[in-house]
Amino acid sequence: VEGLGTKSLIASRVYEELGVDRYDVVAYDSVAAIVNDLCCVGALPLVVNAYFATGNSAWYEDTDRAESLLAGWRRGCDDAGATWGGGESPSLPGLLRDEEIEIAGSAVGVVPTGQEPLFGSALAPGDEIVVLRSTGLHANGATLARSVASDLPDRYGSRLSTGETYGRALLEETPIYVPLVAELQRREIPITYLSHITGHGLLKLMRPPVPLTYRLHTLPDVPPVLQFIVEHARLSTRAAYSTLNMGAGFAVYCKQGNSAAVIESAQRLGHIAFVAGQVEEGPRQVILEPIEVRYDTREMQISLSDSPTRP
Amino acid sequence: VEGLGTKSLIASRVYEELGVDRYDVVAYDSVAAIVNDLCCVGALPLVVNAYFATGNSAWYEDTDRAESLLAGWRRGCDDAGATWGGGESPSLPGLLRDEEIEIAGSAVGVVPTGQEPLFGSALAPGDEIVVLRSTGLHANGATLARSVASDLPDRYGSRLSTGETYGRALLEETPIYVPLVAELQRREIPITYLSHITGHGLLKLMRPPVPLTYRLHTLPDVPPVLQFIVEHARLSTRAAYSTLNMGAGFAVYCKQGNSAAVIESAQRLGHIAFVAGQVEEGPRQVILEPIEVRYDTREMQISLSDSPTRP
Numbered sequence: 001v002e003g004l005g006t007k008s009l010i011a012s013r014v015y016e017e018l019g020v021d022r023y024d025v026v027a028y029d030s031v032a033a034i035v036n037d038l039c040c041v042g043a044l045p046l047v048v049n050a051y052f053a054t055g056n057s058a059w060y061e062d063t064d065r066a067e068s069l070l071a072g073w074r075r076g077c078d079d080a081g082a083t084w085g086g087g088e089s090p091s092l093p094g095l096l097r098d099e100e101i102e103i104a105g106s107a108v109g110v111v112p113t114g115q116e117p118l119f120g121s122a123l124a125p126g127d128e129i130v131v132l133r134s135t136g137l138h139a140n141g142a143t144l145a146r147s148v149a150s151d152l153p154d155r156y157g158s159r160l161s162t163g164e165t166y167g168r169a170l171l172e173e174t175p176i177y178v179p180l181v182a183e184l185q186r187r188e189i190p191i192t193y194l195s196h197i198t199g200h201g202l203l204k205l206m207r208p209p210v211p212l213t214y215r216l217h218t219l220p221d222v223p224p225v226l227q228f229i230v231e232h233a234r235l236s237t238r239a240a241y242s243t244l245n246m247g248a249g250f251a252v253y254c255k256q257g258n259s260a261a262v263i264e265s266a267q268r269l270g271h272i273a274f275v276a277g278q279v280e281e282g283p284r285q286v287i288l289e290p291i292e293v294r295y296d297t298r299e300m301q302i303s304l305s306d307s308p309t310r311p
Numbered sequence: 312v313e314g315l316g317t318k319s320l321i322a323s324r325v326y327e328e329l330g331v332d333r334y335d336v337v338a339y340d341s342v343a344a345i346v347n348d349l350c351c352v353g354a355l356p357l358v359v360n361a362y363f364a365t366g367n368s369a370w371y372e373d374t375d376r377a378e379s380l381l382a383g384w385r386r387g388c389d390d391a392g393a394t395w396g397g398g399e400s401p402s403l404p405g406l407l408r409d410e411e412i413e414i415a416g417s418a419v420g421v422v423p424t425g426q427e428p429l430f431g432s433a434l435a436p437g438d439e440i441v442v443l444r445s446t447g448l449h450a451n452g453a454t455l456a457r458s459v460a461s462d463l464p465d466r467y468g469s470r471l472s473t474g475e476t477y478g479r480a481l482l483e484e485t486p487i488y489v490p491l492v493a494e495l496q497r498r499e500i501p502i503t504y505l506s507h508i509t510g511h512g513l514l515k516l517m518r519p520p521v522p523l524t525y526r527l528h529t530l531p532d533v534p535p536v537l538q539f540i541v542e543h544a545r546l547s548t549r550a551a552y553s554t555l556n557m558g559a560g561f562a563v564y565c566k567q568g569n570s571a572a573v574i575e576s577a578q579r580l581g582h583i584a585f586v587a588g589q590v591e592e593g594p595r596q597v598i599l600e601p602i603e604v605r606y607d608t609r610e611m612q613i614s615l616s617d618s619p620t621r622p
Binding site for chain 2: 001002003005006008009049050051053087088090091092093094095096097100102104105106108143146
């Protein structure tokens with residue numbers, strides 16, 4: 001079970017303020033949030049169910065946005081290779097804000113025959129870490145992004161250095177990484193771990209509960225919309241990389257010598273991927289060499305136990 | 312995936328107005344809503360996941376109610392024979408009302424080896440319908456119940472004819488019917504359908520998409536709290552039985568001659584159960600003889616398509 005957080009509020013404001021309907025994108029993002037988590041254990045989704053809650057069922061009377069929402073969800077399920085099983089669309093007056101929609105859902109998947117579930121026990125020093133580029137905010141950091149908008153005179157209409165509006169840039173579709181996982185399994189590439197970079201950014205690289213160090217020598221380009229958030233929210237570099245994905249959407253850990261095959265598979269599926277670093281002997285920590293930042297487990301424990309997304 | 316609707320708002324008001332902590336009950340109710348739906352197809356739950364969304368994560372700082380919530384959820388999973396797999400507890404500022412909690416979740420179950428999934432195709436004229444008593448509101452009708460409270464001078468402190476407060480009576484725990492389904496399967500009693508009576512009340516009896524008539528000659532006693540809602544909301548009898556469960560929590564349809572075995576199993580598990588009627592040749596309809604009400608499919612289609620709980 002997984003939710004989109006408050007990103008649907010960004011879609012609402014962009015719809016109102018800029019007249020741009022991106023409900024398809026936030027629905028797709030929600031499916032991505034669900035199935036990208038699921039495939040990290042090596043499971044491929046069979047069925048995805050929707051949970052769309054509104055403050056008032058009148059939300060659906062605007063059929064353009066309602067159809068957009070459903071189309072995005074359906075496309076997400078298709079791209080994940082899953083069936084849209086059904087779901088619930090409760091009206092929650094007095095609990096949810098009127099005129100708003102909350103998007104969440106669940107999925108069931110199966111680890112294919114012949115594959116082992118990935119919990120991190122196969123990780124070893126020397127493993128290579130391939131990072132796949134994110135397309136922007138993805139499903140984490142929406143509350144921070146909203147806070148930035150509320151402090152800007154032009155709000156979601158503010159322009160990034162690229163000329164794009166802030167609102168439109170925040171609603172760039174999240175990639176679905178499931179086909180890549182399926183392809184790596186099909187090619188029998190020895191994968192030792194998969195990490196979906198979500199809340200707490202690159203801290204997630206040390207999610208496996210094993211005493212190993214994750215050293216990155218290369219970081220992805222930072223999407224302009226994330227750079228914009230970092231600047232306007234005045235985040236330190238250290239805070240930025242432990243809050244936002246900063247350009248890293250997904251990480252594939254593989255046995256030494258296999259990163260080229262991982263990158264080739266990723267690129268064939270349209271992802272931008274590169275060798276970002278390796279697993280080393282050492283305490284459980286993440287070292288980001290290009291920005292001289294080191295995160296240790298104490299920091300992770302504090303952050304992850306504070307996390308709004310891990311009960 | 313399934314949610315509790317707005318019943319958590321009743322728990323909040325009862326906590327504030329009457330000083331009674333029933334968050335354990337609404338958490339249990341939520342698990343019941345999830346697993347009672349699931350077991351209707353003959354599947355027994357393996358894993359239940361929680362989705363607790365708050366307007367502000369400060370909700371959990373009141374550790375009494377937070378522990379109560381977790382204890383109720385855990386007890387529900389135990390009573391359903393399921394593992395609590397995990398879940399999400401997002402903070403959704405600006406989307407959910409501050410100081411409130413939304414409760415939902417999901418479950419995965421398996422139809423045991425040797426059993427067929429129950430979709431209604433085995434139903435036949437002559438099948439007996441055993442009804443299990445509800446304990447009160449269960450997880451449907453909370454918005455109506457709240458509307459009644461808002462019109463009363465003493466709100467949730469209003470007294471029922473039994474002397475109990477309205478608020479306390481609304482928060483009577485929903486039964487979990489999973490152990491009964493497991494027991495009926497174990498005893499190899501020929502079950503032809505199972506119906507969880509939720510939104511739209513006894514209309515749910517004709518949920519199976521087959522041309523058959525469901526005739527009830529006996530209706531359950533109406534729980535005083537539902538009678539109170541019916542009177543104060545001025546619902547007609549016809550509307551009451553197609554809105555609230557009116558004392559019927561769950562229905563077991565079995566081949567003729569097996570109702571005594573169903574009732575014995577139910578009673579051994581602490582349920583109140585009785586033969587309420589039978590399946591007959593005829594158009595798809597529900598006939599409630601004691602109150603002279605007949606619901607046909609036109610009514611069901613209108614109601615179910617309007618339903619806030621079926622997308």
